[in-house]
Amino acid sequence: MSKRKILLHACCAPCAAPCCEKLLKENFDLTLFFSNSNISPFSEYEKRRNELERLAKLMGVPLEIDSYEHEDWLRAVAGLENEFEKGPRCTECFKHNLRRASEKAESLGIESFSTTLTISPHKDSTVIFKAASSYPCFIPFDFKKNNGFARSIELSRQFGLYRQGYCGCEFSNSQQAFNKKN
Numbered sequence: 001m002s003k004r005k006i007l008l009h010a011c012c013a014p015c016a017a018p019c020c021e022k023l024l025k026e027n028f029d030l031t032l033f034f035s036n037s038n039i040s041p042f043s044e045y046e047k048r049r050n051e052l053e054r055l056a057k058l059m060g061v062p063l064e065i066d067s068y069e070h071e072d073w074l075r076a077v078a079g080l081e082n083e084f085e086k087g088p089r090c091t092e093c094f095k096h097n098l099r100r101a102s103e104k105a106e107s108l109g110i111e112s113f114s115t116t117l118t119i120s121p122h123k124d125s126t127v128i129f130k131a132a133s134s135y136p137c138f139i140p141f142d143f144k145k146n147n148g149f150a151r152s153i154e155l156s157r158q159f160g161l162y163r164q165g166y167c168g169c170e171f172s173n174s175q176q177a178f179n180k181k182n
């Protein structure tokens with residue numbers, strides 16, 4: 001029987017590692033997709049992209065890389081810059097990246113897609129599923145189930161993966177710095 005193809009939108013290597021492990025065990029024909037124009041500054045984007053390239057090689061999984069369109073992403077979240085993490089800016093951010101993943105899956109002839117975003121304990125999986133609800137080919141994996149995040153920490157240690165200290169955008173970065181000071 002042929003394997004079911006899936007494109008997995010990956011936010012970063014530490015989150016991708018346990019998701020890849022699970023999907024490979026479940027016999028999916030997996031392709032990773034790095035599409036994260038939300039990440040700022042560009043040096044941080046490059047750091048996360050390079051780390052995912054390293055992980056993809058280690059796990060023997062093909063990787064597709066999207067172009068970096070931060071100005072487009074800023075337009076998608078315009079007016080929501082001062083919202084707190086987990087608020088409406090994040091919903092628009094999920095929609096932006098999931099739309100890119102859906103379009104990429106279609107262009108590659110891959111019948112389904114999903115995202116590693118649900119592994120984070122800081123992200124509500126139901127909000128991510130809702131953001132993807134207009135895509136019938138989206139598979140709603142809730143990767144934080146069965147200690148997914150703990151496994152992410154274990155695999156990060158095993159592979160020596162870089163773990164970032166903030167979600168991704170400039171607004172989450174400045175909020176994190178503010179929280180540390182106060």
Ligand code: SF4
Binds near residue numbers: 085086167168171
């Ligand atoms: S905090 Fe994270 S999820 Fe929310 S808008 Fe910024 S990068 Fe996107």
